[in-house]
Amino acid sequence: MKFLKEYRDSKLAGEILEKIKKVSKKPAKLMEVCGTHTVSIFRHGIRDILPHNITLISGPGCPVCVTPNKHIDEAIELCRRPGVILTTFGDMMKVPGSESSLSAEKALGADIRIVYSTLDAVDIAVNNPEKEVVFFGIGFETTSPTIAAAVLRAEREGLTNFSVLGAQKLIPQAIRALLDNNETGINGFILPGHVSALIGIKPYEFIAREFSIPAVIIGFEPVDILQGILMLVKQIEEGTARVEIQYSRGVPQEGNPHAMKVLFKVFEPSDAVWRGIGTIPGTGLKLRKRYRKYDAVKKFGIEIRESREHPGCRCGEVLRGVITPLECGLYGKACLPEHPIGPCMVSVEGTCAAYYKYGKRS
Amino acid sequence: MAEKKILLAHGSGGRLSHQLVKDLFLPVFDNDVLNQLDDRAEIYAAGVRLAFTTDSFVVSPPFFPGGDIGKLAVCGTVNDLAMGGAEPLYLSAGFIIEEGLPVDQLKTIVESMRKTADEAGVKIVCGDTKVVERGSADRIFINTSGIGLVPEGVNISGSFARPGDKVLINGYIGDHGIAVMAERQGLSFREEIASDSAPLNGLVKAMLEVSRDIHVLRDPTRGGVATTLNEIASQSNVGIVLQEEAIPVREQVLAACEILGFDPLYVANEGKLLAVVPAEKAGLMLEAMKKHPYGAESAIIGEVVADHPGRVVLSTGIGGRRIVDMLVGEQLPRIC
Amino acid sequence: MCLAIPAKIISIDDNIAEVEIAGVTRKVSLDLAPEAKLDDYVLVHAGFAIQVIDEEEALKTLELFKEILEHEVS
Known part of the structure; x- marks a missing residue:
């Protein structure tokens, strides 16, 4: 697999690791913002091979994890409505809401379909004109433009039976919220490669400028991750703070302006509740006025009075x-x-x- | 059991399936044969040592590249018997058919069962048919049961793995699961990925000719290699260490897994077996397996250790280590 | 948080491209990367091409990797 296999080379990984060990002296607490990094780091056993002075901590970049119960309860409420087909990425199926989960509702007979792409959801709406098709929209900047593209397609095709339950989030300002709280003493950020493929480098510059913390946009293969960590520890040893791109093959400086235009044509920033963090201004997305007819919560008059989170859950x-x-x-x-x-x-x-x-x- | 309703994951072969068996079926059916929890029961009838097993098949779609539900239904039961070293002899076939199934399709399925049975050298000697209302089943479900003879001196069980033993597999993993999933997910292949479904009793026979001293044989079907090795580790109370780079996976299967967010270690196989054999027999066994048509890509993929009993650990390509757990729930295509 | 993999565009029909990854093909939307051309490598996420891969940059990264290797060896 081109652009994949060469970044899993064990010899290369070993060499970069040696270099990290040589360079890194100071304690370095690095946060991987993105859940895909977390999985890749564990999957390849990277935590255990790093020198002891480097600690990796996981951040808030898992869209499933930061979705508050309210949205899951809304999805459950929606899938119980007669004539509704709820479409979702597989990721959301098992997440518990206040009292139930989509997977439990499916067992009870709700029509819930797992889709791989938002356009599959639109296809389901086209093929089932007598049903109401709702797409449960989660994700960050990588995924949200695909949701916007689906809304635009629904509009082009004049679909009246397609709507979106929106729970998407924006990343950079969430990092700011973490830094404002300053609970963790982070020395460097492993920034998400695929979010950055869309937004580019600029939205992160405040991390270095205002907080003097180095940050590197990193790819997801083991060699990428190790090289990115090397770039971070070099900065930490030098005492500098810059935002750099390791994942340059996928992340141009400016990101993907066209996709961002599509995103912001359909959505506008709003405040969003992050599970466990609270409301962060400007980190949510809501449909712009013109597209509000695709808002499932409004369309079906969904109102969740009270969502419960497990009291012991941390x-x-x-x-x-x-x-x-x-x-x-x-x-x-x-x-x-x-x-x-x-x-x-x-x-x-x-x-x-x-x-x-x-x-x-x- | 914590759940009040049966979920799909209870049938996925992973952790919930195990809990269902342990918490619900075992306490009620409770007997010494069942409690062994191997893929087949060993029973003595009139002094003869028999292996007996049953399996149901609900694959959707019923036709897929490299096979169909009929072939699976024969292979599955033949393989469950073969994994005890038994020579499969007779099968039963029960059909639950949804009203409206084209007769042509049924015929194709039945003929494919016959063909596979012939290859495996077994006869389908009794059967049953039920038809249910449209919507009460998905086209066709098949149950097969089978009996076979266990030869003298063969003693194979999931609980016989010993530290020092080697772990072998007879070829590429994940082909079946990906062949079936690709149909559902709109993936196509330049070179078709076909299900690996195959009757493995011939291969097992060839292996037993090398040595009867095979400790464990298991077919890593639902839940994949990871789940099956976890079962072995826990039944034998040993640890297992796998070498990631030694595990045969087709590049296309790997690519499909990358697209769908799957881990090939958890993808289902229908023509694979995992063998645990004493280290000194591993080389000869590997050679014998490679000579068999269903073992050409065989490999030694790991070894049994005394450390971390009940756990499977993978040495990753870049020199890290990680625990390989059982499958929890079904693998769903994901974007995150 | 977002899985995406590099895939090569092998045909384009309007805004839908067929992409290939190691012999696996799938249709993806070019709605978010309309500039993508035949033979380009794109990052595919959830059925969409989200970015064209910069082959030159990819080569540079690999060259850098190689240098690390050679440097360490010599």
Whole structure:
């Protein structure tokens, strides 16, 4: 596989690792913002081969994990409505809401379909004109433009039976919120490669400028990750703070302006509630006025009065990088992959699930 | 069991399936034969040592590249018997058919069962048919049961893996799961990925000719290689260490997994077996396997260790290590 | 948070491209990367091409990797 295999070369990985060991002296607490990094780091066993002075902590970049119960409850409410087909990415199926999950609702007979692309959801709407098709929209800047493109296609085709339950989020300002709280003492950021492929480097510049913390946009293969960590520790040793791009093959400086234009044609920034973090201004997306007829919550008059989160669940602190899953009293006991209590245990890329799956049990 | 309703994941072969068996079926059916929890029961009838097993097939779609539900239904049961070293003899076939299934399709499925049975050297000797209302089943479900003879001196069980043993597999992993999933997910292949479904009793026979001292044989079907090795590790109370780079995976299967967000270690196989054999027999066994048509790409992929009993650890390509857990729930295509 | 993989465009029909990754093909939308051309490598996420891969940059990264290797060896 071109552009994939060469970045999994074990010899190269070993050489870069040696270099990291040579360069890195100071303690370095690095946060991987993105859940896909978390999974890749565990999957390739990177944590264990790094020198002890480098600590990797996981951040809030798992869209499943930061989706508050309210949205899941809304999705559940929607799929119970007669004539509704709820379409979703596979990722959301098992996430527990206040009382149920989509996978449990499906077992009870709700018409819930897993799609790989938002356009598959539009196709379902085209093929089922007598049904109402709702797409459960989660994701960050990488995914949200695909949701916007689906709305535009629905408009082009004059579909009246397609709508979106929006729960998308924007990343950079969430990083600012973490830094404003300054609970974790982060020395460097591993920035998400695929979000950056869309937004480019500029939205992160405040990290270096205002907080003097180095940050590198990094790809997802093991050699990428190690090279990116090397770039970060070099900066830390030099005492400099810049935003750099390691993943230059996928991330031009300016990102993908066309896709961002599509995104902001359909959506506008709004405040958003992040599970465990709270409301962060300007990190959500809502449909612009012209497209509001595609808003499923309005269309079906969904109102969730009160959503409950499990009182013992510490996903919020895990998402902020304040604690590791091992410090949560539920982790590995009441909260297991087969009976997840919090979302970080549900999503494959949730920090708790990654810890558990790849063997950090105690 | 914590769940109040049966979920799809209870049938996925992963952790919930195991809990269902352990918490619901075992306490009720409770007997010494069942409690062994191998893929087949070993029973003595009139002094003869028999292996007996049953399996149901609900694959959707019923036709896929490299096979169909009929071929699977024969292979699945033949393989469950073969994994005990037994020579499969007779099968039963039960059909649950949805009203409206084209007779042509049924005929194709039945003929494919016959063809596979002939290849495996077994006879389908009894059967049953039920037809249910449209919507009560997805086209066709098939159950097969089978019996076979266990030869003298053969003692194979999931609980016999010993530290020092080698772990072998008879070829590329994940072909079946990806062949079936690709149809559903709109993936196409330049060179078709066909299901690996195959009756493995011939291969097992060839292996037993090398040595009867095979400790474990298992077919990594639902839940894939990862789940099956976890079962072995836990039944034998040993650890297993896998070498990522030694595990045969087709590049196309790997690519399809990348697209769908799957891990090939958890993707289903229908013509694969995992063998745990004493280290000194591993080389000869590997050679014998490679000579068989269903073992040409065989490889030694890991070894059994005394450390971390019940756990499977993978040495990753770049020199890291990670625990390979059982499948939890079904693998769903994901974007994150 | 977002899986995406490099795939080569092998045909384009209006705004739909057929892409290939190691012999696996799939149709993806070019709505978000209309500038993508035949034979380009694109990052594919959830059925969309989201970015054209810069082959020159990819080569540069690899060259850099190689230098690391050679440097360490010598």
